[in-house]
Amino acid sequence: MSPLARSAPAATHEVTNQPPPLEGRDLFADNAPLREALGREGAGHAADRLHAAGRFWGGEPMAWGAQANEHPPVLHTHDRFGRRRDEVEFHPAWHELMAAGVRDGLHALPWTTDEPGAHVVRAALYQCAVQAEAGFGCPLTMTFAAVPALRAEPDVAAEWIPRLTHAGYDPELKAAADKPSALCGMAMTEKQGGSDVRANTTTATALADGGPGGEYELTGHKWFCSAPMCDLFLVLARTDEGVSCFALPRVLPDGTRNAGFHIQRLKDKLGNRSNASSEIELHGAWARMVGEPGRGVPTIIQMVNHTRLDCVIGAAGGMRAAVAQATWHAAHRRAFGARLADQPAMANVLADLAIEAEAAGVTAMRLARAYDEAADDREAELFKRLATAVAKYHVCKRVPGHAAEALECLGGNGYVEASGMPRLYREAPLGSIWEGSGNVMALDVLRAMRATPAVLDAFLAEVDEAGGADARLDAFTARLRERLADPTDLEHRARSVVEALALALQASLLVRHAPPAVADAFCAARLDGSGGLAYGTLPAGVATAAIVARHTPPAA
Numbered sequence: 001m002s003p004l005a006r007s008a009p010a011a012t013h014e015v016t017n018q019p020p021p022l023e024g025r026d027l028f029a030d031n032a033p034l035r036e037a038l039g040r041e042g043a044g045h046a047a048d049r050l051h052a053a054g055r056f057w058g059g060e061p062m063a064w065g066a067q068a069n070e071h072p073p074v075l076h077t078h079d080r081f082g083r084r085r086d087e088v089e090f091h092p093a094w095h096e097l098m099a100a101g102v103r104d105g106l107h108a109l110p111w112t113t114d115e116p117g118a119h120v121v122r123a124a125l126y127q128c129a130v131q132a133e134a135g136f137g138c139p140l141t142m143t144f145a146a147v148p149a150l151r152a153e154p155d156v157a158a159e160w161i162p163r164l165t166h167a168g169y170d171p172e173l174k175a176a177a178d179k180p181s182a183l184c185g186m187a188m189t190e191k192q193g194g195s196d197v198r199a200n201t202t203t204a205t206a207l208a209d210g211g212p213g214g215e216y217e218l219t220g221h222k223w224f225c226s227a228p229m230c231d232l233f234l235v236l237a238r239t240d241e242g243v244s245c246f247a248l249p250r251v252l253p254d255g256t257r258n259a260g261f262h263i264q265r266l267k268d269k270l271g272n273r274s275n276a277s278s279e280i281e282l283h284g285a286w287a288r289m290v291g292e293p294g295r296g297v298p299t300i301i302q303m304v305n306h307t308r309l310d311c312v313i314g315a316a317g318g319m320r321a322a323v324a325q326a327t328w329h330a331a332h333r334r335a336f337g338a339r340l341a342d343q344p345a346m347a348n349v350l351a352d353l354a355i356e357a358e359a360a361g362v363t364a365m366r367l368a369r370a371y372d373e374a375a376d377d378r379e380a381e382l383f384k385r386l387a388t389a390v391a392k393y394h395v396c397k398r399v400p401g402h403a404a405e406a407l408e409c410l411g412g413n414g415y416v417e418a419s420g421m422p423r424l425y426r427e428a429p430l431g432s433i434w435e436g437s438g439n440v441m442a443l444d445v446l447r448a449m450r451a452t453p454a455v456l457d458a459f460l461a462e463v464d465e466a467g468g469a470d471a472r473l474d475a476f477t478a479r480l481r482e483r484l485a486d487p488t489d490l491e492h493r494a495r496s497v498v499e500a501l502a503l504a505l506q507a508s509l510l511v512r513h514a515p516p517a518v519a520d521a522f523c524a525a526r527l528d529g530s531g532g533l534a535y536g537t538l539p540a541g542v543a544t545a546a547i548v549a550r551h552t553p554p555a556a
């Protein structure tokens with residue numbers, strides 16, 4: 001008998017102490033803060049719809065998200081004969097995600113229903129969907145956000161809003177004038193200036209008389225144009241009167257290609273890889289003016305503000321995804337003789353991540369309600385103006401560190417692609433860059449308070465709803481008022497002032513609406529300086545176990 005035949009095979013592949021896969025969830029049911037917020041913010045009637053969506057997005061779409069990233073979009077600039085094609089090809093998983101997102105109304109819900117609380121319903125749906133994949137949210141967000149801006153031009157609105165709000169999704173690559181549905185993108189950023197769109201050099205030349213609704217030819221470049229397979233784009237370009245806003249279709253009303261629209265290349269991005277972001281050139285591309293000439297920024301700002309709302313909602317969804325993975329892993333993994341979740345240092349990290357995610361979630365849902373109410377409530381409109389900018393700055397700014405720490409909770413597994421954590425991590429910085437980078441948002445808050453002081457009154461009135469409920473919040477708000485009243489070096493202090501506004505709002509919401517353990521931990525760690533720089537530095541006395549239990553997905 002040979003020596004090899006004598007030895008028994010070594011048992012090296014027994015898998016122990018690994019968590020079971022986190023799958024087959026109802027993403028709405030296992031997100032307690034989101035469930036509670038739905039009714040509180042005026043959309044309790046949609047609970048069944050949210051459970052159905054939660055079960056859906058927690059199932060097969062999780063795999064679609066991974067596939068759509070493993071097979072990123074491919075640009076076809078020309079056909080084999082050398083004619084321009086300017087089409088982007090996507091993996092079928094992307095189209096599945098898009099079709100499901102449209103079915104859920106992520107692209108249009110508030111514009112297609114008279115039911116109350118539509119923005120809140122959509123915000124909750126979005127937070128479920130984005131846990132499967134964030135990239136496809138981009139064209140759905142832009143399509144949703146374009147509608148209020150297009151309303152500035154009744155003719156263009158009448159032509160496009162029915163298509164942008166259509167209930168179906170057409171995965172056909174080619175834009176076509178007779179397609180019932182349509183998607184809308186935006187092109188503002190140029191090489192020499194993104195935040196400062198007044199530096200735009202793209203020009204618009206009137207074909208006839210010009211003016212609002214008039215026909216123009218656009219010539220120039222756009223350095224970032226995401227989702228270039230959209231059917232329509234809102235584009236900023238310069239006329240004699242200044243920067244103006246235009247609606248540029250990929251297909252002309254007669255059904256021919258808008259030949260002056262060229263996709264140069266797709267960006268090779270850090271994350272958001274399922275989505276296509278491109279550079280485009282416009283060579284006399286046909287477009288119609290939306291809004292008044294020279295008033296392009298105030299016109300497109302309607303779109304920008306709604307995309308900023310979605311940055312907050314998306315950030316909250318991303319944080320929830322990270323917390324679910326981290327708490328699940330720690331609940332099922334043992335080290336040094338005990339479950340990770342039961343070990344004090346890990347419980348501190350998990351609880352800290354959880355309160356951040358809960359603060360983001362309640363902020364997103366409260367903000368969404370302001371969008372529901374603003375149409376006929378002046379106070380809501382004022383609150384919405386400031387809270388959008390404050391929340392966009394702070395909530396998005398918190399995501400990258402949060403994703404990194406959640407990833408670390410999974411140890412080495414978290415660094416491995418199949419865990420899904422690297423995808424969350426790569427996506428994390430985007431919300432803070434897009435549609436107003438950190439400084440730009442912080443300065444926007446100062447500008448809003450200067451231009452309309454009543455926005456601050458409305459914001460602080462919301463914070464004061466929790467007045468007297470927590471001494472730490474009362475003291476923090478009093479200090480905040482002093483800092484706001486001091487005009488010295490305000491621009492230098494922009495980030496710290498805006499951060500304080502955000503913390504005051506989040507604490508107020510948590511003190512009023514979250515379980516005492518969550519509100520106490522947040523006030524202790526974020527308001528009075530008792531917390532440290534890293535996650536996992538909640539001060540002593542915080543009820544970490546209760547917080548972690550609230551945020552851990554239940555076993556199926």
Ligand SMILES: Cc1cc2nc3c(=O)[nH]c(=O)nc-3n(C[C@H](O)[C@H](O)[C@H](O)COP(=O)(O)OP(=O)(O)OC[C@H]3O[C@@H](n4cnc5c(N)ncnc54)[C@H](O)[C@@H]3O)c2cc1C
Pocket residue numbers: 185186187188189190192193194195196224225226227269272277430433434435436437438439440443
């Ligand atoms: C994945 C992705 C997709 C995108 N998709 C689109 C799209 O579809 N359409 C589109 O138009 N754009 C898009 N963008 C562009 C994006 O909106 C811009 O990159 C962003 O607005 C910043 O502009 P910028 O890159 O020119 O940076 P800059 O404006 O040069 O800013 C650089 C830095 O300077 C800071 N800064 C700017 N002004 C000031 C100031 N006054 N004081 C202090 N600091 C300041 C900014 O906060 C930033 O940190 C996309 C970007 C990314 C990453």
